[in-house]
Amino acid sequence: MAGTEVLMAGFGGQGMLLSGKLLAYAAMKKGMEVSWLPSYGPEMRGGTANVTVCISPKQVGSPYISRPSALLVMNQPSLEKFGPRVKKGGLIVINTSLVPVKANRDDCTVVYVAAAEIAQEAGTARAANLVMLGAYVGWAGIVDPDTTIQMIEKEFARKAKFIPANVSAFKLGFEAGVKAKEGAKA
Amino acid sequence: MTKVLMKGNEAIGEAAIRAGCLHFFGYPITPQSEVPEYLAKRMPEVGGTFVQAESEVAASNMIYGSAGVGIKVLTTSSSPGISLMAEGLSYIAACELPVVLVNIMRSGPGLGGILPAQGDYLQATKGTGHGDFQLIVLAPSSVQEAVDLVVLAFELAEKYLNPVMVIGDGMIGQMMEPVEFPPEGQGKPLDPGDWALTGCKGRKKRIINSLYLDPIECNDINLKLKAKYDLIAKKEKRWETYNCDKPYDLLICSFGMMSRICKTAIDDLAEQGIQVGLFRPITVNPFPYEACRKAMDKAKRVLVLEMNMGQMLEDIKLAGEGSKEIDFFGTAGGVVLSPDESLLKMRKSLRKIPKATKAKPKKKPAKKTKAAKKRKSR
Secondary structure (H helix, E strand, O other), rough: OOOOEEEEHHHOOHHHHHHHHHHHHHHHHHHOOOOOOOOEOOOOOOOOEEEEEEEEEOOOOOOOOOOOEEEOOOOOOOOOHHHHHHHOOOOOEEEEEOOOOOOOOOOEEEEEEEEHHHHHOOOHHHHHHHHHHHHHHHHOOOOHHHHHHHHHHOHHHHHHHHHHHHHHHHHHHHHHHHHHHHHOOO | OEEEEHHHHHHHHHHHHHOOOOOEEEEOOOOOHHHHHHHHHHHOOOOEEEEEEOOOHHHHHHHHHHHOOOOOOOEEOOOHHHHHHHHHHHHHHHHOEEEEEEEEEEEEEOOEEEEEOOHHHHHOOOOOOOOOOOEEEEOOHHHHHHHHHHHHHHHHHHHHOEEEEEEHHHHHHHHHHOOOOOOOOOOOOOOOOOOOOOOOOOOOOOOOOOOOHHHHHHHHHHOOOOOOOOHHHHHOOOOEEOOOOOOOOOOEEOOOOOHHHHHHHHHHHHHOOOOOEEEEEEEEOOHHHHHHHHHHHHHOEEEEEOOOOOOHHHHHHHHHOOOOOEEEEEEOOOOOOOHHHHHHHHHHHHHHOOOOOOOOOOOOOOHHHHHHHHHHHH
């Protein structure tokens, strides 16, 4: 299949569902078919939350995926749960600010990002989810970063004061992703 | 028209407005609460009415009353809430009133859980409430189809003066997909015809009633309803076949979101050189028995996959009339079969087909080992 399935996971409140939504929006703007399927169990802030975003040139088949081609994890429980499920040759992006362990997958590309520290540099540690999204977009090149930034601005339109920090967190994450990709090539 | 990315529940609410429905009565319950949430905001914007009823029982009687005065009306709920509405639905069907309901199914029985399931198939299609009545039941498998079928539901409800239910599992309600709506202002108000209670000044009184103590009269009502259901069955069956244009040994039958999961498994099998067909009813009542039988006739064996313990399976058996071996696998309680697990169930059914009767010779050994290796690694 030519499609891409991205699983984003973390604690509830860390914003991975929002990151997924922004990715889905940006892919849709590019003319791709998308689906955004959240976990909606009886979990609240502090519990685990995840979302699967499928991106495909043709209609998305199952939005529910057993083996994603990319995994973005904000916390250790999510890495332990979903790490083994990533497709061979897939991509794992790990938030080292909260995950002190390695991915233990020789058959995948693993990108380590200190998301909270980078977000802090951008203005707020709460934008760590956008650092993660930026790193993925930078690595995978699946959507246009400028479109994604437009989507961030649109999403935060009613809370305009948060736009600069979130956009800058995304940009810093994006640069980290691009750099990691270049490093892997070299 | 441009596409927007929207949650199924919100898209269902917007679809009702686009279909010209400006009245909603309902009660919140997970996983469909975004429908009332969305409409609570949206209805005042379009001059409509939103009422959060005190219970589902009340909501079902509010839609009964609204439809009775010739108003296009919607309610939505999830499994236990639909059970509470069952009494009202029987009255609505008996009085031949056009209402649209959406059931975003959660897992049962009892209070169950809030995760996706398809356990209300039989309730929706065969036994919603007491007495001899039927709903028209539509089962979408994507957010876009949910929108299209809600619009269709209002058309059918008005055309046949019958309640129409759209059933989807929690995934359809909670997921976001790009969706396109019919233009605003296209939906017309309900035609009050010769039945709606619109005030009898200057014309003969109309009565909407479902109490018939005279057995002959009550029998006649049942015969009239039966004739209507037969007509609906003749005219309104809808279905989809997938990968059925190539010869296949195995036919999968599934509905709603489960069919999407099966499609991915079918695509994966096709990549390995194994063709499997899929039959998906879109109207689950009336069930497209003839089309299902046609698809079954081309197969050696049939596998039914559902997110319940075997409910649509009964309709597949009726369609097949004992002509084919039928396997079934179901999950419930909010457990969803993944595409990989579905593929394994398909392989299991394929292995049960005697080799001599297979439609196609076996594929190259190279591919076989690849598939076998894959199986081993799981």
